[in-house]
Amino acid sequence: MSEAAQKAVYDAAMQAAARNLKHAATFAELYATAAPLFQKRMQRPGSAAVIVRFIWPGVLQVCDPKTGEVLAQSGPGNPQQLSYGFKPGGAAGYLKDNE
Secondary structure (H helix, E strand, O other): OOHHHHHHHHHHHHHHHHHHHHHHHHHHHHHOOOOOOEEEEEOOOOOOOEEEEEEOOOEEEEEOOOOOOEEEEEEOOEEEEEOOOOOOOEOOOOOHHHO
8 A cells, every 4th residue: 555545544534533523522512411420539648528520521620528619620621720710619510611
C-alpha cells in the first residue's frame, strides 16, 4: 500500500472516529439525568469526610455530606481544574454559568 493510500485510510478512520464521538456525545447529553454518574464518600486520614460526585457533562464536585454544600467544582471535562468563577458554598448541582 502506498504512503498516500495509507494516509487516506488513516484520515478516513480518524473522521469516522470523530463522527462516532460526536454522535455518542449527543446521545449521552440526550439521556443524561440529574443523578450523578459516580458518587462515593472519601475520607483521607486526619480529614473530614466529603462526597465526591462526577456529573454530566464531566464535572467533578466535592460536597459536604451533611449540608450538601459544594466545596469544590471542576470545569466540564477537566476534573483537576477548579471551575472558572466557582464560589464555595453553593447548593449541589451543575451550574452552567460556572464553566
